[in-house]
Amino acid sequence: MLMLDSTEASLRIAGEAIAAGRLVVIPTETVYGLGADAFNPEAVARVFEAKARPSFDPLIVHVAALGDIDRVASSLPAKARLLAEALWPGPLTMILPKREDVPGIVTSGLDTVAVRFPLHPVARKIIELSGTVVAAPSANPFGYISPTTAGHVARTLGDRVDFIVDGGPCPVGVESTVLDMCGDIPTLLRPGGMPLERIREVIGEVCVPVRHAAAAGPQASPGQLSSHYAPHARLVLHEFGSLGRGPGGFSIPGEAAVAIVFDAERAGFVEAAGAFSRVIALSTSGDMREAASRLFALLHELDQSGTASIHAERVPDEGLGRAINDRLYRASWK
Numbered sequence: 001m002l003m004l005d006s007t008e009a010s011l012r013i014a015g016e017a018i019a020a021g022r023l024v025v026i027p028t029e030t031v032y033g034l035g036a037d038a039f040n041p042e043a044v045a046r047v048f049e050a051k052a053r054p055s056f057d058p059l060i061v062h063v064a065a066l067g068d069i070d071r072v073a074s075s076l077p078a079k080a081r082l083l084a085e086a087l088w089p090g091p092l093t094m095i096l097p098k099r100e101d102v103p104g105i106v107t108s109g110l111d112t113v114a115v116r117f118p119l120h121p122v123a124r125k126i127i128e129l130s131g132t133v134v135a136a137p138s139a140n141p142f143g144y145i146s147p148t149t150a151g152h153v154a155r156t157l158g159d160r161v162d163f164i165v166d167g168g169p170c171p172v173g174v175e176s177t178v179l180d181m182c183g184d185i186p187t188l189l190r191p192g193g194m195p196l197e198r199i200r201e202v203i204g205e206v207c208v209p210v211r212h213a214a215a216a217g218p219q220a221s222p223g224q225l226s227s228h229y230a231p232h233a234r235l236v237l238h239e240f241g242s243l244g245r246g247p248g249g250f251s252i253p254g255e256a257a258v259a260i261v262f263d264a265e266r267a268g269f270v271e272a273a274g275a276f277s278r279v280i281a282l283s284t285s286g287d288m289r290e291a292a293s294r295l296f297a298l299l300h301e302l303d304q305s306g307t308a309s310i311h312a313e314r315v316p317d318e319g320l321g322r323a324i325n326d327r328l329y330r331a332s333w334k
């Protein structure tokens with residue numbers, strides 16, 4: 001593996017490598033992605049192999065211009081067009097009807113394709129320079145926490161990719177929002193970096209399924225396994241505001257556990273209960289964006305330091321908070 005910086009010359013190498021069928025890790029505004037030419041089935045097969053990802057879990061195709069949507073989608077439903085014009089480039093992925101010539105391995109044989117136009121200038125430039133469109137899942141081993149720095153990728157997948165482009169920490173820090181645009185009413189498949197409130201402002205009604213009874217029965221989005229994004233540490237999830245209450249509440253005694261809470265106010269309260277070896281606020285000021293951008297880096301760091309036990313509180317369920325709560329739930333011990 002070769003680590004590249006994000007100078008123009010490096011991005012050119014990265015783009016050409018993708019065009020030549022190599023695996024290139026690229027920074028996006030959400031998380032780092034493991035990219036390959038979407039129209040090269042052998043390269044895409046190596047993406048699945050590198051991640052040890054099951055073949056029934058389809059990939060997102062990344063484009064660098066609105067005009068490239070029709071390279072992969074056979075049509076653009078009216079509401080999808082509205083969203084594309086209002087919110088792309090950005091952390092939103094839309095499920096659209098697939099063009100026949102998109103290789104089946106990209107979409108796991110589905111007749112739909114996930115499309116995303118990322119905002120990150122480095123991602124856009126690399127896709128542009130590749131001259132193709134780029135299939136890219138998050139650049140983590142299947143089931144593990146997504147990477148938000150080049151270092152996270154180097155540690156976990158470094159020996160299985162050709163290049164990693166270092167674009168610094170990902171500013172959003174949680175994966176894109178996935179929205180199925182193929183039915184009558186658009187359906188939220190994964191809460192993520194684009195807040196549901198913003199999407200509703202543009203297209204009105206969005207169907208939000210209640211969290212699927214874990215892994216039982218067929219899944220609307222194949223990748224939505226309930227156990228995912230999981231650190232090695234055992235993570236126990238608690239309701240917002242429930243840690244450190246003392247008698248009757250959750251004050252976990254004894255073990256050297258770390259607590260993760262939303263903001264400094266909650267942290268002070270939980271610290272006073274004295275049950276944890278360390279209490280970490282996702283954001284000092286209660287800023288949801290800051291909280292989202294820190295979450296995965298924090299879980300990586302706790303794993304690195306050998307933390308065995310984490311007690312995390314949910315955050316308020318609004319804006320990016322939905323994505324944070326979803327990832328905490330999937331990371332949790334069930």
Ligand code: TXA
Nearest residue numbers: 030032033058059112113114137138175176221222223
């Ligand atoms: O922010 C992101 O979306 C990042 C960056 C790299 O762009 N990518 C990412 O990809 O998170 P991945 O593969 O880790 O997650 C893609 C999700 C999976 O849950 C997958 O099942 C779902 O999108 N998906 C892909 N194609 C689909 C399709 N045709 N129908 C339904 N769900 C689909």
Ligand code: MG
Nearest residue numbers: 137138146175
């Ligand atoms: Mg992923």
